Amino acid sequence: MPSIESGALSPPPSPLILSQDELKKIAAYKAVESVQSGMVLGLGTGSTAKHAVDRIAELLHQGKLKNIIGIPTSKKTHQQAVSLGIPLSDLDSHPVVDLAIDGADEVDSNLNLVKGRGGSLLREKMIESACKKFIVIVDESKLVAHVGASGAMPVEVVPFCWKFTQNRLQSLFDYAGCVAKLRFNNGGEDGEIFVTDNRNYIVDLFFKKDVGDLKTASDAILRLAGVVEHGMFLDMATTVIVAGELGITIKNK
Numbered sequence: 001m002p003s004i005e006s007g008a009l010s011p012p013p014s015p016l017i018l019s020q021d022e023l024k025k026i027a028a029y030k031a032v033e034s035v036q037s038g039m040v041l042g043l044g045t046g047s048t049a050k051h052a053v054d055r056i057a058e059l060l061h062q063g064k065l066k067n068i069i070g071i072p073t074s075k076k077t078h079q080q081a082v083s084l085g086i087p088l089s090d091l092d093s094h095p096v097v098d099l100a101i102d103g104a105d106e107v108d109s110n111l112n113l114v115k116g117r118g119g120s121l122l123r124e125k126m127i128e129s130a131c132k133k134f135i136v137i138v139d140e141s142k143l144v145a146h147v148g149a150s151g152a153m154p155v156e157v158v159p160f161c162w163k164f165t166q167n168r169l170q171s172l173f174d175y176a177g178c179v180a181k182l183r184f185n186n187g188g189e190d191g192e193i194f195v196t197d198n199r200n201y202i203v204d205l206f207f208k209k210d211v212g213d214l215k216t217a218s219d220a221i222l223r224l225a226g227v228v229e230h231g232m233f234l235d236m237a238t239t240v241i242v243a244g245e246l247g248i249t250i251k252n253k
């Protein structure tokens with residue numbers, strides 16, 4: 001079972017109401033306290049991870065961190081890191097990553113995650129599974145009773161015959177009332193298809209019921225030809241930092 005530590009926000013919030021973005025920033029700054037000079041760092045993607053990347057750059061410029069090498073998990077984070085002057089590399093040159101810091105769409109009580117509602121799950125999973133330590137940063141709205149409870153579980157698929165793959169994905173989870181939907185740029189049901197950094201498509205799975213054993217579900221998805229990767233990150237997070245109105249909670253695997 002994950003161990004849990006709690007701490008008050010600093011300075012203590014009293015009746016202060018913090019916005020969701022402020023909570024994301026608090027979690028991100030807390031995670032960056034674990035970064036040490038000389039580390040190879042996985043740089044996450046999304047509105048929470050963005051704060052961590054900003055903070056790492058700030059500490060580099062202040063000389064409080066030195067010799068950091070960043071491995072970005074998306075083209076967007078790559079652009080952000082380049083614009084902030086963070087030295088970058090990739091997994092080919094740096095196959096072992098000391099620490100990755102990234103957000104998540106859902107976190108369950110066993111620190112299993114859903115990621116990829118921003119579309120970056122494949123590069124995130126490649127980099128975060130090459131990490132010695134993976135710190136997940138979330139505001140408390142991301143905590144769920146079970147994976148898939150709050151919305152889409154994304155699956156990256158090859159464009160070739162995507163409807164066939166979408167139908168097979170939906171059929172796999174008939175028992176959980178699954179509806180599989182191709183992702184579009186406007187968030188709707190038509191228009192321009194959303195294309196990932198790897199030129200693939202995303203099929204989002206919406207479940208009406210709990211999918212049951214996550215490893216079984218994961219294996220079943222990955223067995224389908226046409227699937228590249230899915231957004232369940234099982235047993236990967238080593239620490240989850242949750243920022244909420246009452247303070248920070250740190251859950252360690």
Ligand SMILES: O=C[C@H](O)[C@H](O)[C@H](O)COP(=O)(O)O
Binds near residue numbers: 044047048116119
């Ligand atoms: O594809 C997107 C990534 O998995 C993000 O880490 C995830 O969607 C969380 O993003 P945010 O911090 O913006 O909620």
